[in-house]
Amino acid sequence: MRHPSFIARTVLVHNNDVEAACRILNRILGREDILDQFRRTRFFEKPFQFRRRINFERCKAIYNEDMDRKIQFVLRKNRTDPFPGCS
Amino acid sequence: MFRNQAQKLMKKFTLGNVVQKCIAPLSVSAVKCREVIDRREMLRSLPSVDEGTAGEKAVDVDSLIGHKNVFPTLDLPNRLFNGIPFKDLPIFNIRVSPNNTIISFTDAKGVPNLNRSCGVEGFKNAKKGTNVAAQATALTIGTKVLERGIKTVRVRVRGLGPGRMAAIKGLQMSGLDIVSITDSTRVSWNPPRPRKQKKL
Incomplete structure (x- = not known):
């Protein structure tokens, strides 16, 4: 189904601050992988490039997951001693 | 053939040897087009394209905490902007490509009224695809629309x-x-x- 125009991918401008609105829009488009997909489909992506990209993204996701876990561990809050090793 | 003739001619003169030395490298013509050793390095050093x-x-x-009501709601089409409901506001369609920018002004239904592109504006060839050209074009068409007495518009952008x-x-x-950017x-x-x- 088509997304309704002027509802999807739309930001409202407040106080005539166009740049801020554009930045919000661009950031969302970038986060949602829309701009990347647009750039990727300008030229044909050869199968070996596709494979390499997918593998790279997989590795990156695994790394990020582990890193997130590590950060959550370091930042965990309910410790008996809030600042271990500092007393 | 030309070279042989030239050599024969040269030998007739006493200065033949000297001139021959000068001519020889020209006729060999082992000119390399460009030295491409580190293209990747070069490309990386270039400024990224805007x-x-x-x-x-x-x-x-x-950053979004300060901004309230940035995103459209279901009642947006009927909300008034300068006394006009959002759905009846005229539209600016901007088509952007790396090599050109085309701006067209349409009414709320999408019927085109005005067209302007960087090429029409007077920028030719590579200059069409610059931000300066786009800004000048937008200024021109914007003032034209203002002269028609239209002040409130929505903008739709396509392309990078x-x-x-x-x-x-x-x-x-x-x-x-x-009012809005889409x-x-x-x-x-x-x-x-x-x-x-x-x-490459």
């Missing part, structure tokens, strides 16, 4: 290129009141096969 996507990579955690931000800014500079870049996750990659 695609009008400022803030794409920005990581602002709480240097003119993306510049065109919107130009419209704003011409004195128009931009991105309508055509993106597909299963597109028909695109053209082959450029050889």
Whole structure:
């Protein structure tokens, strides 16, 4: 189904601050992988490039997951001693 | 053949040897077009192309907290802007590509009224695809629309290129009141096969 125009991918401008609105829009488009997909489909992506990209993204996701876990561990809050090793 | 004749001629003169030395490298013509050793290095050192996507990579955690009502709601089509409901506001369509920017002004239904592109504006060839050209074009068409007595508009942008931000800014500079910005870049996750990659 088509997304309704002027509802999807739309930001409202407040106080005539166009740049801020554009930045919000661009950031969302970038986060949602829309701009990347647009750039990727300008030229044909050869199968070996596709494979390499997918593998790279997989590795990156695994790394990020582990890193997130590590950060959550370091930042965990309910410790008996809030600042271990500092007393 | 020419070279042989020239050599024969040269030998007749006493200065033949000297001149022959000068001519010899010319006729060998082992001229390399360009020395391409580190193209990747060179490309990396070049400044990145402006695609009008400022803030794409920005990581602002709480930037949206200050902004309220940035995103459209279901009642947006009927909300009044300068006394006109949103759905009846005229539209600026901006088509951006790396090589050109085309701005067209349509009414709320999408019937085109005015057209302007960087090429029409007087920028030719590579200059069409610059942010300066886009801004100038937007200024021109913006003032034309203002003369018609239209002040409040919405903007729809399609494509990436240097003119993306510049065109919107130009419209704003011409004195128009931009209510909303919409991105309508055509993106597909299963597109028909695109053209082959450029050889570098």
